[in-house]
Amino acid sequence: MNAPSEALTIVICIDHAAITGGQAKVAIDSAVGLKRHGHRPIVFAATGPIAQELEAAGVEVICLGQSDLLGNASRAAAALQGTWNFKAIDALRHLLASLPHATTIVHVHGWAKALSPSIAVPIRASGLPALYTIHEYFMFCPNGGFYNFQTGRACELTPLSAQCWMTHCDSRMYAHKLWRNARLAIARGIVGLPEVFADYIALSGFQEGIVGKYLPRDATLHLVGNPIDADNLGPKPDPASGDIIFVGRVSREKGPFLFAEAARRLGMIPTFVGDGPVASELKAAFPEARMLGWQNPASVREAMRSARALVFPSLWYEGQPLTVLEAKALGTPVIVSDGCAGREDVEDGATGFWFKSGDAGDLSRVLELAKDDASIARMSAASYAAYWADPPTLDRHIARLTAVYRTILARKGAVSMPAAQKHIAARLAG
Template structure:
């Protein structure tokens, strides 16, 4: 089997790039011939393997292009990227799978169009919602709430929902128009979702000709003894301090519940979090090799996201350590949680419900019981790379019979 993986980045700078790179490595180790097409930055050492050929476009991140008009033009349609990918895809033997992971930062919708023009089977992993939403998050940053509009409808186009500005939104609308045109030209594409929730949410917005499958992202966790959560006191938020991730709501809920809380990360809401809850511990990012140690010190991990987050792996990291989670029920990992048994689900934006959940977890026995259940369920089916590769290959086989 042979595949071409398309990722804007050739090294890890976020979740999508990490999954693309680790998936390529896992597939190569399983005997698949992999071509890894990237555009930005250095190439990860993880792509050094006899079964991986790296094809670097040598582009740059769209908003680092000199001149706003040039950046906008490249974001909407990168003609050079189209030529590069069309030539690359054209060299591939029949039956090669083209697997798109990320294209919005450099390749542009030209990547989708080139894939469709090749006549080869196409798979697309939805790490976000850029396949149908201009801003990629289906979130109204001006209203600080999930979007309720039909993507690319008249109401969507005129709505100023972008984090930056309405002009920025209009550029994204133009890019989405090109994306939609390319997506609808694909013959029976396979959309790969990273959680059951993300599939149920996204499927109605995607081309009717598409097929759908869930392949969770990998998360290689060392199997350790479960954390002694009854000995821990603080709730933990681990991530960017941005409005859609709602760290400020956790700060308020923890204050009401009189539960210590620790925020690990960075972002524009840091000052607001500190003002709401002066007792909160706020720390910068911890090195990747210390993330599990950080989580193991927590009473619970909290993910209060307001947006419909597809599949953040920090929840799996906590469950692998036996740390119970409190998270919004409109997030991907909510489908892993048995509410009240191995974690607690709350409505996004419900500060009272979040405070109540934190108060419940102040009970040592309950926290310990939930943590033990989370640990047991995670290790019954861990998110290993081999699991991810097996399910990815099964997804590719569906394309082969299209």
């Protein structure tokens, strides 16, 4: 692809240089797409290995070769790195000082698992415009989810309030919650990490409603959804066949127990494609469940294509769940919790069903509705048509992303104009 008239340099900051989840996948895919469109993406990551996709595309990568916080054998070292990553400060400062100011943007996708809040120091010192994509909520909430892992419910407490400090909401020990609170207090109060970014990207309107009140006063929020890698296989030939399935990480906050309970009430066998920390516990509690375990991407797509419907019973807010969009692309209706961002991509009663978040009874009600073959066939056709009417391809994502970049750079140029030049320009204009 030919280079654009003015190629941009984008420093993509992320904890992992490999695809470890949706956040890293979007960052890495965007780097590959930007390179393909003639720009200069530079991936700056704390933890390896380096994704093959980046190497194959010829994307520049600076990887510090560190462990992430969970992978560090020393809890003390992990706590120090997670609070203040000295190596990241030095390496990022050196990189940013070497780049052209007029055409460079720093785009941060994540910092909470390895890079730490200390990246605010070199970014601020560089004077370069910076943008943050809200894949999760660590910028605003200590545990990153506005979710109480102890009660299994969304948390409505004000982050870092007295009640927040006193509440054990972490998935691990209360001491870990206190460390996370202290880290967020440093990020917000000492280094001013949120204020480093004049611009934020939200993945959905639902997410905008969650974080809007926590953004810096003068920040600009842009809406740019994630890219989805999907093949157009055409409408499903037999949409009313197959099982209703759960796809993804089998962790408590994703709602697998809720699905299993709702299915048991109907005498339905729930099917799970994926693995996770509570998979064994789930199987012990619901021995009738069909546990297919981890599958490669092709097998996951095949399972979703042949499913009657996908159930997405997540108990927390999510960002923009890719699985929901992947199911729609395949013509599979989605049954989604009304308390998560996935509902934004499902039209209740048209391309799937909403159910009341955390309510097994209401999920059972919807699972019963999904037994109707005619309704499922209609929803399958509508899901497929809705997705492919405006598919969120990587090329479209890059177009929207670069439009945001150029808007930021144009504004930066106007703001950074010296006062004397502004005075002269005003006189000439008059």
